[in-house]
Amino acid sequence: MTESSLTAPPGTEPAVIEVDTLRRSYAGGFTAVDGVSFSVARGELFALLGTNGAGKTSTVEVLEGLARPSGGTVRVLGNDPYTRRSAVRPRVGVMLQEGGFPSDLTVAETVRMCAGCTSGARPTGEALELVGLGERSGVRVKQLSGGERRRLDLALALLGRPEVLFLDEPTTGLDAEGRHDTWELVRRLRDGGTTVLLTTHYLEEAEALADRLAIMHRGRIQVSGTPAEVTSTRPARIRFLLPAEVPAGRLPLSLKAAAEGRRVEIRTRRLQRDLEELLRWARESDVELEALDARSASLEEAFLDIAARSAETADRGVGVR
Missing domain, CATH: 3.40.50.300 (P-loop containing nucleotide triphosphate hydrolases)
Known part of the structure; x- marks a missing residue:
């Protein structure tokens, strides 16, 4: 960016x-x-x-x-x-x-205590209903699950x-x-x-x-x-299984596929075009592509790529910006 x-x-x-x-x-x-x-x-x-x-x-x-x-x-x-x-x-x-x-205060008592220090605070019941704790208002804090405590945290953040x-x-x-x-x-x-x-x-x-x-x-x-x-900084991918009798070498060279046994993966920045080409080849060659999956890159892939590239740069002793 x-x-x-x-x-x-x-x-x-x-x-x-x-x-x-x-x-x-x-x-x-x-x-x-x-x-x-x-x-x-x-x-x-x-x-x-x-x-x-x-x-x-x-x-x-x-x-x-x-x-x-x-x-x-x-x-x-x-x-x-x-x-x-x-x-x-x-x-x-x-x-x-x-x-x-x-820990010994109830959920409602905790909210009321914090509301006393908050200008224009929401009513206690409203704050608890917002986060789905309305029915737990009389329960002591120490009896809440970890997830319920996070909801209580959110209720207090929204009080004002x-x-x-x-x-x-x-x-x-x-x-x-x-x-x-x-x-x-x-x-x-x-x-x-x-x-x-x-x-x-x-x-x-x-x-x-x-x-x-x-x-x-x-x-x-x-x-x-x-x-x-x-x-969008990462390529999309297409994955599928070829029939056992069809070698990956029969795929169009333009798709730049990587194969391991029957499993094939195509990394591309032209997802729609390459997917159309793959499906056209499969139809013309009478090949059924099993477990076909095509998707854009995920945020997780971009995240991991950034971390890996930054680590490699640091290992070379170069500042990362």
Whole structure:
């Protein structure tokens, strides 16, 4: 992607989140975030992805006002979230990777306790119904499952009807149904104008939810854009099984197929054209292609490719940008 992919799409109103050459270093000289820049428009869902240690959490902590940047500038709702925390915090919701709740309080008591510290808080019942915990309001926190605790984390992040919502691994511990329910809630919030910054290890989650995303590795953004733009950096693939009596050498040379026994894989940046050519050859040759599967590259493939290329570059002692 080009540098312009790191900024909000043209024609939108001023960015709600602005990050310009952010650096964050720790004692001993370790730099966790090294010149990161991106912006997020109002009502946009932006996913920040990366391997463990990529710098995601260090970046988000600065955005949340929990840490001061070592260099560069950060603005949330037009304010420095660290020095102007009192102006930013009431308009922001934060869901951390792990929440700390008094274990002997009930779910409802926990929400009411936090509501007492939140301006314009939603009613307790409304907050719990949003995340599917309405029927668990009288249960003590220590009796909740891990997934239910994540739902409670989300309920507390939504208490103040935030304009900006930071979600750090929001569906960890949730089953498939709970994950998809959370996705639908996040979509409704975004469609209602809430700006969302998401970090997640579930790449299908980012692919399903994000308007745009950035992949970090070793403190820097390696690629950024819409999910479709990022996955387009990798070739599509066609896989199938040939009949035992048909050698892969009979396939058209233009398809550049790789074969292992009966299994054949074609990597291509011309998926429709190559698939049409393959099917035409199969029809004309009276060959049945078993287990035929054709698909565009996934976000996971792009992600793993970035991590592998960055590791190879690092092994050669070359800086990665």
